[in-house]
Amino acid sequence: MSYRMRRRAFMHGLGAVGAATGLGWWLQRAESWAGGAAAPKRLLVIQRPNGTVSDRWLSGTSFGPVLAPFSDLQEHAVIPTGLRIATANGGDATHEGGMVTFMTGSPIGEARPPSPDDWRNTAVSIDQILAAQSPVLSGTPFASLQLAAHNRQDGAPEVANRALSYSGADEPLYPEVSPTLTYERLFGGLTPGLNAEELARVRAKNQSVLDFIGSDLERLEQLAPASQRDKLEAHANAVRDLESSLDGLTNCTPGEAPSAFRDTDYFTDVAAVGAAQLAILRSAFLCDATRVATFMWTPGASAVQFEGLFEGMPLVQHHSLSHQNLDASEVAEMMSAMDTWYSERTAELLRTMRDTPDFDGSGSLLDNTLVLYFSEVAVGWTHSFDDLPIALFGGANVGLQGGPVVSYPGRSTNDLWLAIASAFGVELGSLGDEGQSTGPLEGLFG
Amino acid sequence: MVSFAASMLVLGTACYSGVHSSPGLGGDEGTDSGGASEGSSDGGEPNPSECAAAPQRVTLLSNLRYGNAVRDLLELGTAPLVSNGGGTHDALLPTGPEQVNAALVFEYHGIAQAAADEALAAGLVAPCDEGEDELACATDFIEDFGSRAFRRPLTESERAGLLDVFAVGREQDGDYEGGIRLVITTTLQSPSFLYVTEIGEPDGTGNVALTSWEVASQLSFFLLDTLPDADLRADAAAGRLATEEGVAAAIDRMLASPAGRDGVTRMMLRWLGSDRVLRTEKQAPEFTEALRESMRQETALLVDDVLWSGSGTLRELLTSSETFVDAELAAHYGLEPPAEEGFSRVTLPPDQRLGVLTHASLLASLSGVDDTSVVYRGLFVARDLLCMRFAPPPPGATDMDLDHSVGQRARAEHRMTTSPCSACHSTFDPFGLLFEGYDELGRHRTTIGDAPVDASFDIEQPAALAGPAEDILELAPRLAESEELTLCATQRVASYAAWRALDVDLACQLEELAAPVLATDGDVAEIVRQVATSPLMRWRRVEEGS
Numbered sequence: 001m002s003y004r005m006r007r008r009a010f011m012h013g014l015g016a017v018g019a020a021t022g023l024g025w026w027l028q029r030a031e032s033w034a035g036g037a038a039a040p041k042r043l044l045v046i047q048r049p050n051g052t053v054s055d056r057w058l059s060g061t062s063f064g065p066v067l068a069p070f071s072d073l074q075e076h077a078v079i080p081t082g083l084r085i086a087t088a089n090g091g092d093a094t095h096e097g098g099m100v101t102f103m104t105g106s107p108i109g110e111a112r113p114p115s116p117d118d119w120r121n122t123a124v125s126i127d128q129i130l131a132a133q134s135p136v137l138s139g140t141p142f143a144s145l146q147l148a149a150h151n152r153q154d155g156a157p158e159v160a161n162r163a164l165s166y167s168g169a170d171e172p173l174y175p176e177v178s179p180t181l182t183y184e185r186l187f188g189g190l191t192p193g194l195n196a197e198e199l200a201r202v203r204a205k206n207q208s209v210l211d212f213i214g215s216d217l218e219r220l221e222q223l224a225p226a227s228q229r230d231k232l233e234a235h236a237n238a239v240r241d242l243e244s245s246l247d248g249l250t251n252c253t254p255g256e257a258p259s260a261f262r263d264t265d266y267f268t269d270v271a272a273v274g275a276a277q278l279a280i281l282r283s284a285f286l287c288d289a290t291r292v293a294t295f296m297w298t299p300g301a302s303a304v305q306f307e308g309l310f311e312g313m314p315l316v317q318h319h320s321l322s323h324q325n326l327d328a329s330e331v332a333e334m335m336s337a338m339d340t341w342y343s344e345r346t347a348e349l350l351r352t353m354r355d356t357p358d359f360d361g362s363g364s365l366l367d368n369t370l371v372l373y374f375s376e377v378a379v380g381w382t383h384s385f386d387d388l389p390i391a392l393f394g395g396a397n398v399g400l401q402g403g404p405v406v407s408y409p410g411r412s413t414n415d416l417w418l419a420i421a422s423a424f425g426v427e428l429g430s431l432g433d434e435g436q437s438t439g440p441l442e443g444l445f446g
Numbered sequence: 447m448v449s450f451a452a453s454m455l456v457l458g459t460a461c462y463s464g465v466h467s468s469p470g471l472g473g474d475e476g477t478d479s480g481g482a483s484e485g486s487s488d489g490g491e492p493n494p495s496e497c498a499a500a501p502q503r504v505t506l507l508s509n510l511r512y513g514n515a516v517r518d519l520l521e522l523g524t525a526p527l528v529s530n531g532g533g534t535h536d537a538l539l540p541t542g543p544e545q546v547n548a549a550l551v552f553e554y555h556g557i558a559q560a561a562a563d564e565a566l567a568a569g570l571v572a573p574c575d576e577g578e579d580e581l582a583c584a585t586d587f588i589e590d591f592g593s594r595a596f597r598r599p600l601t602e603s604e605r606a607g608l609l610d611v612f613a614v615g616r617e618q619d620g621d622y623e624g625g626i627r628l629v630i631t632t633t634l635q636s637p638s639f640l641y642v643t644e645i646g647e648p649d650g651t652g653n654v655a656l657t658s659w660e661v662a663s664q665l666s667f668f669l670l671d672t673l674p675d676a677d678l679r680a681d682a683a684a685g686r687l688a689t690e691e692g693v694a695a696a697i698d699r700m701l702a703s704p705a706g707r708d709g710v711t712r713m714m715l716r717w718l719g720s721d722r723v724l725r726t727e728k729q730a731p732e733f734t735e736a737l738r739e740s741m742r743q744e745t746a747l748l749v750d751d752v753l754w755s756g757s758g759t760l761r762e763l764l765t766s767s768e769t770f771v772d773a774e775l776a777a778h779y780g781l782e783p784p785a786e787e788g789f790s791r792v793t794l795p796p797d798q799r800l801g802v803l804t805h806a807s808l809l810a811s812l813s814g815v816d817d818t819s820v821v822y823r824g825l826f827v828a829r830d831l832l833c834m835r836f837a838p839p840p841p842g843a844t845d846m847d848l849d850h851s852v853g854q855r856a857r858a859e860h861r862m863t864t865s866p867c868s869a870c871h872s873t874f875d876p877f878g879l880l881f882e883g884y885d886e887l888g889r890h891r892t893t894i895g896d897a898p899v900d901a902s903f904d905i906e907q908p909a910a911l912a913g914p915a916e917d918i919l920e921l922a923p924r925l926a927e928s929e930e931l932t933l934c935a936t937q938r939v940a941s942y943a944a945w946r947a948l949d950v951d952l953a954c955q956l957e958e959l960a961a962p963v964l965a966t967d968g969d970v971a972e973i974v975r976q977v978a979t980s981p982l983m984r985w986r987r988v989e990e991g992s
Contacts, residue, residue: 208614241548
């Protein structure tokens with residue numbers, strides 16, 4: 001096939017995404033794919049809060065009512081059972097403990113006083129490792145995205161429940177909860193309709209601003225003690241993302257800008273914000289703005305209130321309900337209805353991804369994405385981390401295989417991360433403290 | 447005399463497993479690293495403290511302070527709101543690291559542009575009359591605006607850099623305003639604006655004095671939640687904030703000003719957490735937004751009144767027989783509606799209410815959605831007012847094996863007598879039980895279901911509060927008189943002032959504060975003054991090997 005042919009095939013594939021201006025980094029990358037490079041791969045981690053009701057998650061080896069919304073996605077699903085967060089068991093068994101250990105694969109640190117359980121994380125999270133090290137996940141304008149649909153929790157305003165990703169020890173990357181800001185950051189960098197001269201003027205001004213910020217940051221880095229360098233380095237990385245924002249993703253047409261949302265603790269508002277965030281995320285993938293994202297529906301120990309999920313269900317707050325006896329059928333009924341509610345909305349995203357062709361025509365978005373769906377505890381009322389409810393989704397191009405249910409009794413979630421890292425071309429060897437990983441889970445990826 | 451270490455440790459160690467007993471408090475750290483330094487670069491006094499100071503650092507402005515600073519720099523009508531970032535100042539204790547991420551940096555950019563546009567539209571910044579030399583105008587503006595934003599004099603290269611920025615904006619937009627706009631946009635996104643430095647001018651290891659400029663920022667953000675005003679800048683420029691006397695003069699001036707007084711009031715309200723009632727939800731439909739707002743205002747009005755028209759003491763806050771109600775709250779409390787519109791001062795029925803602890807703002811926000819909470823209310827007294835520390839519940843800990851219909855008291859008794867719950871709950875549940883005469887909406891009650899309320903308990907610890915109490919009305923005066931309360935208030939104010947968690951970095955300095963704050967007799971403004979003038983606000987420790 002001649003170069004010319006391949007290029008045309010590529011431009012055709014782009015039609016599904018929108019008009020391309022064909023400038024800059026993106027075209028160069030896109031051309032390299034059209035020239036035979038591998039299809040894009042992505043990692044998306046989605047969290048929902050407060051655990052599940054285990055016999056309604058899976059019923060034997062079949063999908064129970066909580067997983068039922070994913071029934072038509074079974075061929076894309078692997079439910080690994082028996083996994084535990086090895087780093088978080090013990091006295092630190094709390095929502096906070098799950099949040100800071102699951103993705104870091106490392107033990108909790110000191111709590112932030114005066115809270116007895118607002119644990120600090122002690123390591124960088126795996127999404128950040130992969131965003132930096134994976135040859136197939138790195139190099140996009142935005143190294144990674146952290147989004148959420150809600151950011152309040154039950155009880156004290158603790159840090160640990162509100163972040164999933166960490167750029168380092170005690171360095172939470174708080175998720176963006178405003179769809180408007182998410183959208184503008186990714187797609188709103190340049191006013192549409194500028195001519196070349198106007199564009200050049202805007203860019204010259206932006207460059208001047210960024211130059212000053214850069215030199216000021218350097219000055220501060222030199223003055224500050226060594227212990228402060230990491231946070232200033234994180235600032236430098238964020239400024240690099242700002243450069244991408246200001247340049248704008250001129251190569252693709254994102255969806256409509258989101259409208260303003262009500263910010264409440266009520267579930268229908270969370271649904272609206274979440275849907276908008278996930279629609280933007282889908283656009284970001286299609287524009288290849290990023291290949292690594294974490295999405296939190298709501299924080300650990302979420303205080304979102306639900307009502308009327310089934311006939312006669314009163315207004316109930318999720319976290320406080322999760323502390324009631326799940327052996328009581330009316331409690332289990334309400335808990336699983338809430339968990340199912342999150343499943344339905346997550347499944348909706350996955351179906352859209354399944355039905356959307358990727359920009360390079362290599363398959364659907366879901367074919368090229370590994371989605372990990374989990375909760376920060378297994379069971380709300382005991383805060384257990386054994387048999388964590390995790391579901392993986394993805395397609396042929398990420399090599400996920402062996403579904404729909406695979407049992408890994410007693411294995412650590414760190415072994416799952418080792419397998420995932422390997423699937424994205426990063427061999428980590430081990431994760432966490434000694435004994436907290438034994439090697440990549442076998443058979444998950446082919 | 448009760449020491450800080452005792453007040454923080456005694457009860458923590460009684461609690462389950464003790465794994466989270468306070469690190470090093472009351473221990474022997476303090477004099478090993480550092481010690482008093484030889485002097486300060488500002489020509490100030492040597493550090494009088496025997497304690498190792500808290501380590502040097504740079505801190506991102508919290509969202510509140512960032513917004514206020516932008517507003518005050520540009521004389522905007524309202525402070526821009528920031529939605530990203532982790533830090534807030536709506537509690538007296540730091541809630542976590544404030545750290546930049548990409549979303550926040552992007553938000554700063556948008557706010558900076560909008561603020562520059564708004565300021566220029568108002569025509570208040572950087573005026574340059576026709577015929578004046580634009581470059582001279584810009585140079586003057588950069589000098590003034592830049593040094594206010596960075597809270598120190600500009601360096602030579604910063605002056606030059608901002609003039610370059612002006613030139614680019616001037617050229618690309620084609621007018622003077624374009625240049626000024628770009629200078630504002632740049633400055634408001636610069637790390638020197640966004641980070642408060644606590645570095646000093648170290649020339650070795652050990653303790654180092656913060657510069658007068660840094661001290662000005664410490665004082666101003668602590669008390670006013672914004673950047674230093676003209677008076678503080680003048681103090682800093684003259685090097686007056688390098689000594690305790692200089693800081694004392696500045697803090698006295700601030701405490702005499704309405705803004706400074708509001709700052710102290712705000713601090714006390716954050717300690718009490720009364721604003722939380724606005725975000726509190728109940729199943730009862732009568733718990734309307736308007737009622738919640740009335741509850742919030744009651745506490746704000748009383749705290750302001752006690753602090754600035756009354757005795758100004760913690761004692762009066764907890765034992766005032768008066769309060770402020772509007773028609774809605776009067777009805778809620780079962781009082782006669784005030785004769786006039788809005789809030790009026792009333793005297794409370796002495797058998798029903800006494801001081802802020804019986805305000806509905808606290809009682810309702812420290813309850814569940816359809817029931818009171820002995821645990822929340824008890825923890826508030828033990829943890830927030832007495833600074834006791836508790837380990838988290840052990841895994842699987844629950845009283846869910848108990849039928850909840852037995853009521854709060856039976857559940858509390860179960861927790862207080864059943865291991866492992868009893869280790870902690872026997873300390874704080876008793877305080878919570880004393881509030882059982884108020885329902886989850888903060889209404890006074892004499893029966894629960896068909897049974898008469900029993901809110902009594904024989905308090906055992908801490909010793910200063912020990913003895914039988916019928917209800918919180920009987921305990922509040924004991925609490926109000928206790929040294930523990932004064933020491934805890936000081937801990938919280940100090941932690942807030944330093945914006946650091948109460949850990950080893952502050953423990954030694956808190957010990958040094960104990961004698962002077964106990965001498966204040968619980969006078970809130972005096973406590974604030976003692977904290978502000980202490981070495982805590984002026985000294986830092988240089989890291990080894992940096």
